Amino acid sequence: MLEAYHLISRKSLENNEILSAIFNRDKAPHWPYSAEIISGIKKRFIDVYNSGYLFSYKRRCELDLYNPSDLKxxxxxxxxxxxIFLSFGRRDEYFKDWPEANxxxxFDAFELIKMGATLRTHDLIKPYNDLWDKLLIGFSEPEKGNLERLCLRENKPVDLTKLKQNFPEIQKFCELFYMEAKNLKSSADLSGQEALALLEKNxxxxxFELxxxxxxxxxxxxxxxxxSEIISKSEFAAWISTT
Incomplete structure (x- = not known):
């Protein structure tokens, strides 16, 4: 069995001082999270458990459950x-530096693949960024300005449907980007027996991500x-009953 991890995002719960410590981890490897931030992460975790589901960012927005995303x-x-993205194994830098905030x-990775999960074999953020730069070449300077101003909004829900109606260049850019990104994903993503065979062999x-x-x-x-403590289902049942 291979374990796939999903940690509750800390986005929107970290103040600038904490973020500074995160991005300067070598200088402050054991920066303490405030009780308020830890409480917020714990509450988000319990809320997800009580809802019965982890939702993708897009689905959270559709259900009006929006909260910030780690996506670019x-x-x-x-x-x-x-x-929904899951990693293989735990991210040691988080467990080591901020154990109280994890x-x-x-999940069982093999079971998730049998349920329809996709195995992504390499990170696509650099190819996506390269694609962005390549596609921008075909647009005028004013159009580039609109694209960068309206599309590059991290951690905010962007209503692309409305933007496409108001800015034709965004309609064109989004279509081009989505189609070429599909080609990038086809070289990185495996599913079904192909994914299972690769994991079983290597x-x-x-x-890798699921x-x-x-x-x-x-x-x-x-x-x-x-x-940061990994506990069984029975141990969790006892913990949640007293929380």
Missing amino acids: PVDFLAGDDNY YGFI GPNSD LIPQRLPVSKAIKYIVA
Whole structure:
């Protein structure tokens, strides 16, 4: 069995001082999270558990459950906001530096692939960024300004439908980006027996991710992460009953 991890995002819960510590980890490797931030992460974790599902960013917006995302603007343009992302194994830098702030779910990767999950074999952020730069060449300077101003909004829901209606260049750019991003994804993504065979033969590497479309039942979790402690389903049942 291979374990796939999903940690609850800390976005919007970190103030500038904490973010500074994160981006200067070598200088402040054990920066303490405030009680307020830890409480917020814990509450988000419990809310997800009580809802019964992890939702993709796009689905959260549709259900009016919006909260900030770790996705980049190019991820949205590529359609990756329709997926929940899981990593293989734990991210040691988080567990080491801020153990009290880690909450999440652990799933059986093989089971998720059999349920329809996609195995992404390498990170596409650089190819997406390169694609952005390449496609911009075909637009005028004013059009480039509109694209950068309106599309590059990190951690905010962007109503592309409305933008496309008001700015024809955005309609064209989004269509071009989405189609070419599909080609990039076809070289990185595997599913079904292909994905299972690769994992069974070689195991995962640090770049591998699992992508689950739209929603993932938390009842499928095989273990839970509570303040960096990995606990069983029975231990979690006891913990949640007293929380």
